[in-house]
Amino acid sequence: MTGPRTTGYARDVAVVAFAQSDHLRRTDELSEVEMVMPVLHEVLAATGLKAGEIGFTCSGSSDYLAGRAFSFTMTLDGVGAWPPISESHVEMDGAWALYEAWVKIQTGDADTALVYAYGKSSPGSVRDVLTRQLDPYYLAPLWPDSVALAALQAQALIDAGETDEPGLAAIAARSRADAGANPHAQLRGAVPHGDYQVRPLRTGDCPPVGDGVAAVVLAAGDLARQLCRRPAWITGIDHRIEAHGLGLRDLTDSPSTRTAAEHAGLFDAPVDTAELHAPFSSQEVVLRTALRLGDGVTINPSGGALAANPMMAAGLIRIGEAAARIHRGASDRAVAHATSGPCLQQNLVAVLEGDRA
Amino acid sequence: MTAASPPEVLRAPLVVEFPFTRSLGPVQSAFLTGLREGVVLGVQASDGRVVVPPVEYDPVTSEEIRDLVEVATTGTVTTWAWNDRPRPNQPLDTPFAWALVRLDGADTALLHALDAPGPDAVRTGMRVRIRWAAERTGAITDIACFEPCDATTAPQSLPAPHDGIFREAVTGIVAEARLDYVYSPGRAQTGYINALSERRTVGERCPSCHKVYVPPRGACPTCGVATTDRVEVGPAGTVTTFCIVNIKAANLDIEVPYVYAHIALDGAGLALHGRIGGIPYDQVRMGLRVEPVWTEGGRYPDHYRPTGEPDAEYDAYKELI
Ligand SMILES: [Zn+2]
Numbered sequence: 001m002t003g004p005r006t007t008g009y010a011r012d013v014a015v016v017a018f019a020q021s022d023h024l025r026r027t028d029e030l031s032e033v034e035m036v037m038p039v040l041h042e043v044l045a046a047t048g049l050k051a052g053e054i055g056f057t058c059s060g061s062s063d064y065l066a067g068r069a070f071s072f073t074m075t076l077d078g079v080g081a082w083p084p085i086s087e088s089h090v091e092m093d094g095a096w097a098l099y100e101a102w103v104k105i106q107t108g109d110a111d112t113a114l115v116y117a118y119g120k121s122s123p124g125s126v127r128d129v130l131t132r133q134l135d136p137y138y139l140a141p142l143w144p145d146s147v148a149l150a151a152l153q154a155q156a157l158i159d160a161g162e163t164d165e166p167g168l169a170a171i172a173a174r175s176r177a178d179a180g181a182n183p184h185a186q187l188r189g190a191v192p193h194g195d196y197q198v199r200p201l202r203t204g205d206c207p208p209v210g211d212g213v214a215a216v217v218l219a220a221g222d223l224a225r226q227l228c229r230r231p232a233w234i235t236g237i238d239h240r241i242e243a244h245g246l247g248l249r250d251l252t253d254s255p256s257t258r259t260a261a262e263h264a265g266l267f268d269a270p271v272d273t274a275e276l277h278a279p280f281s282s283q284e285v286v287l288r289t290a291l292r293l294g295d296g297v298t299i300n301p302s303g304g305a306l307a308a309n310p311m312m313a314a315g316l317i318r319i320g321e322a323a324a325r326i327h328r329g330a331s332d333r334a335v336a337h338a339t340s341g342p343c344l345q346q347n348l349v350a351v352l353e354g355d356r357a
Numbered sequence: 358m359t360a361a362s363p364p365e366v367l368r369a370p371l372v373v374e375f376p377f378t379r380s381l382g383p384v385q386s387a388f389l390t391g392l393r394e395g396v397v398l399g400v401q402a403s404d405g406r407v408v409v410p411p412v413e414y415d416p417v418t419s420e421e422i423r424d425l426v427e428v429a430t431t432g433t434v435t436t437w438a439w440n441d442r443p444r445p446n447q448p449l450d451t452p453f454a455w456a457l458v459r460l461d462g463a464d465t466a467l468l469h470a471l472d473a474p475g476p477d478a479v480r481t482g483m484r485v486r487i488r489w490a491a492e493r494t495g496a497i498t499d500i501a502c503f504e505p506c507d508a509t510t511a512p513q514s515l516p517a518p519h520d521g522i523f524r525e526a527v528t529g530i531v532a533e534a535r536l537d538y539v540y541s542p543g544r545a546q547t548g549y550i551n552a553l554s555e556r557r558t559v560g561e562r563c564p565s566c567h568k569v570y571v572p573p574r575g576a577c578p579t580c581g582v583a584t585t586d587r588v589e590v591g592p593a594g595t596v597t598t599f600c601i602v603n604i605k606a607a608n609l610d611i612e613v614p615y616v617y618a619h620i621a622l623d624g625a626g627l628a629l630h631g632r633i634g635g636i637p638y639d640q641v642r643m644g645l646r647v648e649p650v651w652t653e654g655g656r657y658p659d660h661y662r663p664t665g666e667p668d669a670e671y672d673a674y675k676e677l678i
Contacts, residue, residue, distance in 0.1 A: 028366045028368065028541040029366050029541070029543065029544055029547075030543050030544065031542060031543025031544070031545065031546060031574065031575055032543075033543075033574060033575050033576045034543050034544055034545065034575045034576070034583070037575075037576055037581070037582075037583055040581070041582075051580075051581040064536070066538070067371050067373045067536060067538035067540070068371075068540075074574065076578065077574055077575075077576035077577070077578040077581070078576045078581055079581055080577075080578065080579060080580055080581030081578050081581075082578045082579045083579075123371070123538040123539055123540060123541070124536055124537070124538040124539075125536075125537070127444065128444060128445070128446075128536065129536055132534060132536070136377065136379060136530075136532045137379070137381070137385055137389070137410075137497065137530065138410045138467075138468070138497050139468060139497075140532060140534070141496060141497050141498050141530075141532065142447065142448055142468070142469065142470070142497060142498070143444060143445070143446040143447045144447070144455060144468060145444055148438055148440055148455045149455075151438030151439075151455070152436050152437065152438045152455055152456075152457060152468075153436075154438070155436045155437055155438055155481070156435075156436040156481075159436065159481045196439070196441060198438045198439065198440050198441075198455070199438060199439035199440075199441070199476055200438070200439075201438075243412075243416040245408075245410070245412060245416070245465065246457065246466075246468055247409075247410075247435075247457050247459070247465045247466030247467055247468060248408065248412075248416050248465050251436065
């Protein structure tokens with residue numbers, strides 16, 4: 001057995017466990033901690049670690065989804081936060097919480113990390129809620145919702161000849177069909193493509209709105225090998241952001257994704273699997289080009305965000321799903337991508353590899 | 358002790374409103390004041406591009422940029438999306454297109470609404486002009502929307518340098534927002550609230566460390582496991598610590614000074630907080646035995662008053678302070 005490809009990082013760090021909830025349209029009967037806790041227990045049980053043995057805990061979520069300040073503190077009860085633990089939070093997708101945890105392990109301050117993320121979109125109207133993350137001077141007063149902004153990007157792609165409406169429908173159909181094998185997905189199998197939501201995007205081009213949780217455990221070096229039969233080594237990880245003005249950007253391209261991928265070493269060798277955080281079918285078109293994914297790459301075998309898009313967890317799930325395929329030997333080298341903000345504004349790329357026999 | 362009953366979902370409207378007051382830098386101030394005056398300003402980036410709406414820092418070099426130029430009120434659609442069902446607060450309440458518009462003289466596009474009869478009347482590359490709002494205050498909504506326009510060519514004189522100086526410059530905006538939610542408290546807190554409606558206080562016991570949490574949140578923060586066994590506590594309890602409040606709160610009809618205390622209800626593993634009444638404020642003490650006082654129609658105890666029992670020994674509550 002050989003180790004992971006040389007990373008150039010101070011320490012070899014791997015995803016050693018992944019768990020997620022079933023993603024549901026509503027979870028009214030559950031508070032945040034009641035929703036999160038079973039997933040935390042499941043991911044810890046997979047490693048045999050107890051909550052108190054984790055070196056660093058980091059979570060991702062957004063108060064705007066629940067409409068309550070510091071809502072993430074509620075979930076800390078579920079990680080056993082007394083006596084005090086080393087803990088942090090990002091007000092964005094859990095993929096960025098994973099990045100922070102990875103940095104923490106690189107510094108040598110921790111050997112293991114628990115990363116979790118959750119989103120409870122059901123209490124509010126997520127299309128309207130997400131307008132509050134936009135530029136407050138020029139955009140937020142107009143309340144352009146998340147579907148509208150994605151539709152502008154989709155039309156730009158159609159005008160540029162990068163795709164067309166049947167092409168988008170095919171991405172949606174493939175995603176939901178693949179989700180048939182994913183027991184956690186919210187939309188599975190043949191789903192009607194439906195009417196225009198904001199033209200050119202139809203219902204089928206848009207992600208379901210739902211509630212859900214995901215968690216991973218990271219571990220360094222030999223400890224990762226003890227905790228997991230085939231660790232998913234993070235051989236590269238990077239995230240980049242683009243100008244916030246939508247009119248400043250070429251919406252048909254994602255230079256931030258490409259730059260992150262270069263820095264993560266994605267282009268150094270082929271990948272067999274890509275888990276892309278593309279909440280809208282049109283965004284897969286952009287990402288596929290930016291990441292130079294050929295026809296031989298299996299894209300979103302989990303069904304992707306079109307099958308389940310729990311806000312703030314869907315990006316972490318992409319890393320978890322890619323890692324899980326490496327754990328079970330279905331992939332040797334995979335790329336996971338997470339996004340945040342309108343029209344793929346911020347992008348994170350992680351390259352995961354399993355030890356070769 | 359009883360097992361938790363099946364969830365009976367409570368729901369209540371939850372409204373979040375926030376009127377953020379935001380100040381504007383020199384560039385945004387000039388732009389928004391210009392809109393009030395019917396003038397559209399952009400800013401020149403280091404590579405010569407004219408950025409509209411203007412930004413304060415160069416998107417490529419991150420250098421501060423200040424050179425303002427005036428651009429036209431006509432422009433070209435660079436991409437669009439047809440919005441059949443306008444949502445609350447959006448610029449038009451009839452179906453419209455969202456559009457990115459590159460104003461003549463600008464090199465970047467501005468997002469706004471485009472008023473058109475239907476999707477067949479909209480295409481990328483079409484010519485549009487600003488329709489100004491009837492009343493203008495210095496905000497992006499001073500542009501009511503765009504509308505189709507016949508002019509096929511851009512004015513030749515633009516972009517033109519502009520000093521950005523207007524009488525009574527707008528220096529800030531108030532960003533009003535309201536979001537409507539439906540709040541559900543979850544299983545554990547639903548049980549607590551339902552019990553309160555019967556003037557009972559219930560907590561939940563941790564199956565691992567056996568501590569009883571009141572109010573229950575569904576998890577033990579020490580063990581990180583679900584608390585599932587419901588336990589009735591109180592009604593009486595012990596003051597574990599307290600403070601004397603001397604400042605009258607707005608909208609609160611309580612005379613000062615009054616005492617706010619931590620109260621460990623009998624059987625509870627941690628203290629909750631409440632006001633102490635029925636005793637002069639300067640006679641409240643640690644160890645005082647108290648009981649809840651409910652007012653007519655009250656959904657939680659209005660305050661706690663002395664039971665008349667002897668004070669609790671310090672050792673009996675010191676772990677709960
Ligand atoms: Zn406990």
